[in-house]
Amino acid sequence: MKNTQIIKKLLSSMDNDQKSLTKKEEDRLLVIEKNKIFLKKVINKIGWPTIDKIGEEASKAAWLIAQHSDHDIIFQKKCLKLMKESIKNTNPVLIAYLEDRILVKESGKQKYGTQFYLEKGKWRPYPIRFIKTLDKRRESLGMSTFNEYLKIMNKKHK
Template sequence: MNEVCSKELIELAEKDLSVREKLASEGKLSGGYHPEMEQIHRQNAEKLREIIRKIGFPTISKVGDKASEAAWLIIQHSISEPAFMKECYKMMIENKSGVNPLNIAYLHDRIQVFQSKPQKYGTQLTEERLPYPVENKNKLNEERLKVNLKPFSQEEINRIPGIEKIAEIDAKQVGYTEWRIKMGWILAP
């Protein structure tokens, strides 16, 4: 196990979470992507790139469970770098025996939602706290169980908006849509 990379990943994730906590306590996390948070996310993504160049993707066997989780957090939060998130997702799939399957599921869904596409596992929520539309409601619980997610009740599944509601859901979040266009997640209409 690479102790140096493990320690660095954990420290990066802890810094991310401490800045997030500070900004949240100051009421500065609503109303868009806070510049200080974005700076931390970009710096962490760059450090993770360096680690990946050095040791490859930070799997559990390479850096330990806690540091592998930290790497996933860094990837999940690198939202202003779509290409990086997508490349990391590919690396996670290639190294899936050394990565928590739950992390792969969350990253898959996050990327899909940022692109206004239906998710597979139902991990990302709308402003109404309902899962964002999913690819297949009939297979949702089957997919969730594969990655150790708790299944939804049929009532919960029935409340998930259909794929045809994606444009309507996204239209409610003008600033979010403008930001996704600016970052390259989606194209301008």
């Protein structure tokens, strides 16, 4: 499989993932599993699909597949490790999202304030470690302040 084929398939997988958000849970899980199997093949062939290997959009698609593979935390952890190892060619903001996703599942507390749940029509963040230094951590990755992000979340997802 050539990188052009990988790029096309990753972008298609991302599109399928986003379309599955409105589907029944079991249908969504099938899409997620199929995407995960494909990403595993990609990783076995080229390592983590970094920006320099496949471009920014396809690399983001790979991250999205990992991010949504909640049923397989071992796979998510492997992807996070690979992303961190290739930090120079991986968007650090995406690393933060995946790291938070894993942390919320494991300890209930996130590091960057990227993970939310819906409560009474409002998006609420899962608990955040060391809240006083949250915006410094976010800023170090080029992220907006947490309060700005919270406003965006609640506008975007009404």
